[in-house]
Amino acid sequence: MRTQRLGAVLAAALTLSTAACGASEPTPEAAPATAPAGPVKLTYWTWAPNMDKIVKVWNEAHPDIQVTVSKQAGGDDAAAKFLTATKAGNPPDLVQAEYQHLPSFIAADAVADLKAETEPVKGEFGEGVWGLVTLGTDAVYAIPQDSGPMMLFYRKDLFDKYGIEVPKTWQEYGEAARTVRKKDPKVYLGTFSSKDPGAFTGLAQQAGAQWWSISGESWKVNVADEPTRKVAAFWDGLVKEGAIDDMPYFTPEWNKALNDGKLLTWPSAVWAPGVLSSNAPKAEGKWAVAPLPQWNAGENYSGFWGGSSVAVASKSPHRAAATQFATWLNTDPAALDLLVKEAAIYPAAAKAQAALGTAPEYFASQPDFWQQAATVSAGARGFTFGPNVSVTYNAFKDGFDKALQNGTPFADAVQGMQDATVADMRKSGFQIAS
Amino acid sequence: MAANASRRLTGLAPTGLLLLGAIYCLFPVSWVLIASTKSPAELFTTPTLAFGTGFLSNVTELFAYRDGVFWLWLVNTLVYAGGGALLSTAVSAISGYALAKYRFPGRTLIFNLLIGGILVPAVVLAIPQYLLFAKVGLADTYWAVLLPQILHPYSIYLARIYATAAVPDSLLEAGRLDGASELRLMTRVAMPLMTPGMVTIFLFQFVAIWNNFLLPFIMLGDDGKFPLTVGLFTLLQAGANQPALYNLILTGALLSIIPLIALFLTMQRYWRTDLSSGAVK
Numbered sequence: 191m192r193t194q195r196l197g198a199v200l201a202a203a204l205t206l207s208t209a210a211c212g213a214s215e216p217t218p219e220a221a222p223a224t225a226p227a228g229p230v231k232l233t234y235w236t237w238a239p240n241m242d243k244i245v246k247v248w249n250e251a252h253p254d255i256q257v258t259v260s261k262q263a264g265g266d267d268a269a270a271k272f273l274t275a276t277k278a279g280n281p282p283d284l285v286q287a288e289y290q291h292l293p294s295f296i297a298a299d300a301v302a303d304l305k306a307e308t309e310p311v312k313g314e315f316g317e318g319v320w321g322l323v324t325l326g327t328d329a330v331y332a333i334p335q336d337s338g339p340m341m342l343f344y345r346k347d348l349f350d351k352y353g354i355e356v357p358k359t360w361q362e363y364g365e366a367a368r369t370v371r372k373k374d375p376k377v378y379l380g381t382f383s384s385k386d387p388g389a390f391t392g393l394a395q396q397a398g399a400q401w402w403s404i405s406g407e408s409w410k411v412n413v414a415d416e417p418t419r420k421v422a423a424f425w426d427g428l429v430k431e432g433a434i435d436d437m438p439y440f441t442p443e444w445n446k447a448l449n450d451g452k453l454l455t456w457p458s459a460v461w462a463p464g465v466l467s468s469n470a471p472k473a474e475g476k477w478a479v480a481p482l483p484q485w486n487a488g489e490n491y492s493g494f495w496g497g498s499s500v501a502v503a504s505k506s507p508h509r510a511a512a513t514q515f516a517t518w519l520n521t522d523p524a525a526l527d528l529l530v531k532e533a534a535i536y537p538a539a540a541k542a543q544a545a546l547g548t549a550p551e552y553f554a555s556q557p558d559f560w561q562q563a564a565t566v567s568a569g570a571r572g573f574t575f576g577p578n579v580s581v582t583y584n585a586f587k588d589g590f591d592k593a594l595q596n597g598t599p600f601a602d603a604v605q606g607m608q609d610a611t612v613a614d615m616r617k618s619g620f621q622i623a624s
Numbered sequence: 625m626a627a628n629a630s631r632r633l634t635g636l637a638p639t640g641l642l643l644l645g646a647i648y649c650l651f652p653v654s655w656v657l658i659a660s661t662k663s664p665a666e667l668f669t670t671p672t673l674a675f676g677t678g679f680l681s682n683v684t685e686l687f688a689y690r691d692g693v694f695w696l697w698l699v700n701t702l703v704y705a706g707g708g709a710l711l712s713t714a715v716s717a718i719s720g721y722a723l724a725k726y727r728f729p730g731r732t733l734i735f736n737l738l739i740g741g742i743l744v745p746a747v748v749l750a751i752p753q754y755l756l757f758a759k760v761g762l763a764d765t766y767w768a769v770l771l772p773q774i775l776h777p778y779s780i781y782l783a784r785i786y787a788t789a790a791v792p793d794s795l796l797e798a799g800r801l802d803g804a805s806e807l808r809l810m811t812r813v814a815m816p817l818m819t820p821g822m823v824t825i826f827l828f829q830f831v832a833i834w835n836n837f838l839l840p841f842i843m844l845g846d847d848g849k850f851p852l853t854v855g856l857f858t859l860l861q862a863g864a865n866q867p868a869l870y871n872l873i874l875t876g877a878l879l880s881i882i883p884l885i886a887l888f889l890t891m892q893r894y895w896r897t898d899l900s901s902g903a904v905k
Binding site for chain 1: 664665667668669690751754755758759763764841842845846847848854857858860861862866868869870
């Protein structure tokens with residue numbers, strides 16, 4: 191029932207946004223009843239590295255379903271491109287969908303409900319990650335591929351040098367930040383990035399934030415909820431007193447600081463080894479990993495930064511074949527093994543997470559890397575993403591850029607995110623419960 | 625003495641300005657050149673202006689990336705830029721010549737519409753063009769990138785101005801008296817006179833298409849049809865949880881400007897005639 195209600199809400203929005211293009215019927219297209227002549231040809235938009243090699247294995251084993259990988263640029267642009275292609279009527283059959291963008295695909299009626307086909311594999315995934323592809327409804331809009339539970343990465347050698355313990359709580363993290371500044375004014379414990387809403391979202395999730403929820407016919411938007419404001423105020427304090435830096439992640443400046451040992455921690459996700467090994471090659475073997483600091487001692491929570499799923503386009507004429515491939519890719523042991531080795535992802539399937547053995551080369555000094563990750567992953571909590579996450583994320587960048595520049599409170603930026611999100615959803619015709 | 629000094633000063637000022645401009649334009653290029661010689665380990669650890677030791681390994685790695693997809697992108701770019709610029713030059717030259725030398729009803733209207741077209745940035749048109757191309761089934765084909773760039777209002781405008789100045793009416797009149805057909809007049813009399821102008825248009829369009837990002841990004845889904853700009857972008861935006869392949873991107877960017885430089889060096893002499901002939905008139 192909830193699906194239909196969600197559908198009604200979304201349909202209302204759609205009539206507004208696609209009226210000019212002729213609204214597509216939401217009725218699911220049945221798989222072709224008769225076997226088609228010749229192999230079914232599927233296109234698959236993804237940006238995971240080496241996906242063509244993995245698909246080759248499938249193609250060799252399944253001559254009747256041939257998949258062509260088209261490697262795209264990842265991120266927000268990929269989502270926009272898929273939505274545009276859907277609107278124009280020629281989307282790919284399969285698409286890599288980041289969890290935060292999946293709701294916008296659903297709102298545009300761009301992805302198919304795979305509930306019946308995915309029933310047998312539901313048990314392969316943890317509840318947290320499964321919720322990200324169902325949005326808490328009865329429908330299943332994608333099959334989870336990778337996930338990004340957050341952990342604290344830190345420079346073990348420099349922690350020893352400055353005599354700092356690994357912080358167990360955020361309070362301890364703050365104190366450690368001050369200690370570092372006293373011992374060496376050129377070094378920071380960490381930095382707050384105003385360019386990476388994904389990281390902030392993960393930290394808010396860890397604190398227990400619930401930015402969106404669907405209640406009956408309408409959405410509830412609560413970006414500026416109490417946990418989020420707590421997280422913002424915490425970082426606000428540290429930045430304002432100069433205890434941590436405010437340079438954004440993934441910039442040349444940041445890379446340099448990592449290489450030179452001027453930044454001691456990075457609260458990041460399980461995929462960080464790949465980034466560190468490419469951006470800070472000099473520090474190989476010097477980093478270690480620990481669970482994120484907690485808000486209350488003794489807790490064991492984390493959030494998600496990144497992660498994606500594989501969705502089937504609602505306009506694909508080969509839904510059954512596409513679903514079959516997506517299921518294989520994300521649940522078959524051989525495929526998962528390839529995903530880990532070739533595409534370097536942290537798999538969403540629970541069995542595959544447990545099967546990870548050797549620590550990443552960069553973390554050779556930490557043989558229990560994957561065990562740590564699995565423990566953290568079990569305590570990671572996400573939330574239902576709304577249909578316009580890109581608006582919220584842009585508001586994050588604008589708001590926090592300004593807050594850093596003008597020294598205004600981070601709380602204002604969080605309120606700005608809430609206001610922008612609500613305004614945009616109202617404009618798109620979503621019903622919003624206050 | 626004082627007059628001499630002030631003259632030297634006034635002579636120095638433009639030179640200085642030009643030097644500043646040259647530094648402003650060339651510094652980023654030299655940065656790319658230097659950065660592309662650095663191995664991934666050196667890229668963020670050595671001083672900005674120090675050469676690295678990884679150029680050859682970067683190039684090898686780039687050519688090996690996904691079984692040499694770089695070459696495919698390079699060929700695609702050549703097809704888009706070369707083919708598009710040729711077709712665009714032909715269309716512009718013919719329309720410019722017609723607008724300059726023939727009186728026909730609606731001429732002013734067409735020309736004014738073209739002037740209006742110059743004011744509309746191509747970026748604004750990319751998405752509507754994509755929707756239209758998808759409707760006729762041409763999205764995600766080579767034509768989707770070629771066709772929209774053929775009609776270029778500014779080039780037609782240039783061609784018209786150039787034809788007005790470079791093709792004397794008396795010459796055409798003389799040809800007509802000798803019994804040449806209009807087609808022959810255009811191909812044998814007008815076009816040779818317009819060659820320098822056409823080279824200018826060709827170069828403009830070639831560079832514009834070579835550097836175009838948004839149109840192919842929107843139009844193309846198949847990564848085998850990507851031009852270099854969109855292809856290198858997939859290396860940069862490798863996904864939130866994948867490191868960007870900076871060393872490959874920088875090397876790719878450097879290699880992708882080499883054909884442009886070569887083109888400019890070989891076409892330069894035509895351009896020079898263009899500028900001088902304009903000056904004489």
